[in-house]
Amino acid sequence: MSKLQIAVLFGGASSEHEVSRMSATTVLRAIDKSRYEVTPVGIKKDGSWWLYPGDIGLILDGRWESCPDNLPAFLVPDASVGGLLIRDSDHSDTVKKIDCVIPALHGKNGEDGTIQGLLQLAGIPFVGCDMTSSAACMDKVITNVMLEQAGIPQARFTWLYAYEFQSAPDEAVLKIEKDLGSYPVFVKPANAGSSVGVSKAENREELRAAIAKAAKEDGKILIEENIVGQEVECAVLGNEDDLLASTVGEIAPSNEFYDYEAKYLSGTSGLYIPAHLESGVIETIRSTAQKAYQVLGCSGLARVDFFVRNGSEVLLNELNTLPGFTSISMYPKLMEHEGLSNQELIHRLIQLAVKRMGKGADA
Ligand SMILES: Nc1ncnc2c1ncn2[C@@H]1O[C@H](COP(=O)(O)OP(=O)(O)O)[C@@H](O)[C@H]1O
Ligand SMILES: [Mg+2]
CATH class of the missing domain: 3.30.470.20 (ATP-grasp fold, B domain)
Structure with missing residues (x-):
């Protein structure tokens, strides 16, 4: 029986790009090559996709990006394609059929349902939760x-949009204090990961600064009691x-x-x-x-x-x-x-x- 074709996606336009390179390295080293034929696909921070045929050891520190053999690779939503479109150096396109994708990605554009939605459109099986579950x-x-x-059971919480805080900061702070009762509180961007934009606020002043910090990552902000x-x-x-x-x-x-x-x-x-x-x-x-x-x-x-x-x-x-x-x-x-x-x-x-x-x- 021919081997299943697996594409491993890594990197990504995400604040967790570097973490993804670590995860992908582990996956690429561990995957059973006697069962699976593996195609690594790197996504640069600018969002461009590249078929990476090089050494796994160059992924961790980002050196894979300058490999001369990298080829542009596109995942198309057209379910009749069922794989990656690869642009060769002579500008011709070939289709590489993919049986399953492993998105070794984290955070925005990797873990949030976006890539999962694209894979669902493309009709390609992929590891992990579907689009709706990933987004939720x-x-x-x-x-x-x-x-x-x-x-x-979970921590007491409240939430708001960054624009609500920006237009009426005093009201927003009072509402948070009323909802949660006391300091310290934990402030987090609703959509982020790896603790990026997360901070603990001991008082009103710190709460304002923490909301401003979280708002840099996402327009929706969660505030919880400190556990x-x-x-x-x-x-x-x-x-x-x-x-x-x-x-x-x-x-x-x-x-x-x-x-x-x-x-x-x-x-x-x-x-x-x-x-x-x-x-x-x-x-x-x-x-x-x-x-x-x-x-x-x-x-x-x-x-x-x-x-x-x-x-x-x-x-x-x-x-x-x-x-x-x-x-x-x-x-x-x-x-x-x-x-x-x-x-x-x-x-x-x-x-x-x-x-x-x-x-x-x-x-
Ligand atoms: N309500 C809370 N009380 C105390 N510590 C918290 C609370 N929420 C988050 N933290 C701390 O912040 C870290 C990151 O928060 P978390 O909600 O896990 O976000 P992330 O998705 O970035 O991992 C947690 O691992 C924990 O150490
Ligand atoms: Mg966490």
């Missing part, structure tokens, strides 16, 4: 509202009601909170599997993770992040539909704990993607 999990306000409706507690994460794999929820991992951020530096740069944040929690609490987290995954319509994979207050109160923080897949990332580590190597995990994710598109699980 990316937008922290939409996520919180859906979780609230489903009765899943003091443990930060824990659960990895979920599967479609519909056939789900594997991993044990729970705990993060001990090296900085005041789990900011971009603590996540990717300093490498000193602690990671404990399983989390320092009683087994009953771990079970509550696993079942809540599955419920939230289903409420948000997830498929393929998601990492569901929680806070635990006083060792027992479980509060859902967010769902990440394309969680980090670097060598130090929680999702692959949790799955490894469940007995799935990166190679096996990627194989399962491809099967889940193909199955969702109704083309047979064993294709």
Whole structure:
């Protein structure tokens, strides 16, 4: 049987471009080459797409961009094409059929439903949540509202559009104070990731500055009560009601909170599997993770992040539909704990993607 053709997308026009290069490197190294033929496609920060035939080792630091063999590659929405259009050096176009796409992308334009919508139009199976679920999990306000409706506990929250704050800042601040009751509060762009634009505000002045900072990332802003507690994460794999929820991992951020530096740069944040929690609490987290995954319509994979207050109160923080897949990332580590190597995990994710598109699980 011929090998399935897999395209791995990396980079992206996103504030998480660099993180994506790390995730893609892990995926490209781990994927089973005896089963799959892999085409890496790099997306530069300017949004241009390139077929990258070079060495995997040049992806991490961005040197892939200057490889002379890169060719423009286009993903077209036309479902009769079913693949990538590649522009050769003589300007002729050829179609490369693709059986499944792995979007090793994070944040805007990668995890937010945009690329998923394009892949749905193109009729190409892809790893991870569909367009609507990706968009709902990316937008922290939409996520919180859906979780609230489903009765899943979370931090107290309120939200506003940046233009509301800009036109009437005093009223906006008073409303936030009324909704949340006390400082400190956490201010986040509704659509961002990797802690970009997230800050803690101890008072009114800091709240204004935090809103202005978040507004640089997104026009919609979420403000939450500050949760003091443990930060824990659960990895979920599967479609519909056939789900594997991993044990729970705990993060001990090296900085005041789990900011971009603590996540990717300093490498000193602690990671404990399983989390320092009683087994009953771990079970509550696993079942809540599955419920939230289903409420948000997830498929393929998601990492569901929680806070635990006083060792027992479980509060859902967010769902990440394309969680980090670097060598130090929680999702692959949790799955490894469940007995799935990166190679096996990627194989399962491809099967889940193909199955969702109704083309047979064993294709
Ligand atoms: N309500 C909150 N209370 C306390 N800390 C928070 C709260 N919300 C976020 N944080 C801290 O900020 C980090 C980033 O926020 P998060 O909502 O996870 O956004 P991102 O999508 O950027 O990861 C969290 O990992 C946590 O350390
Ligand atoms: Mg987070």
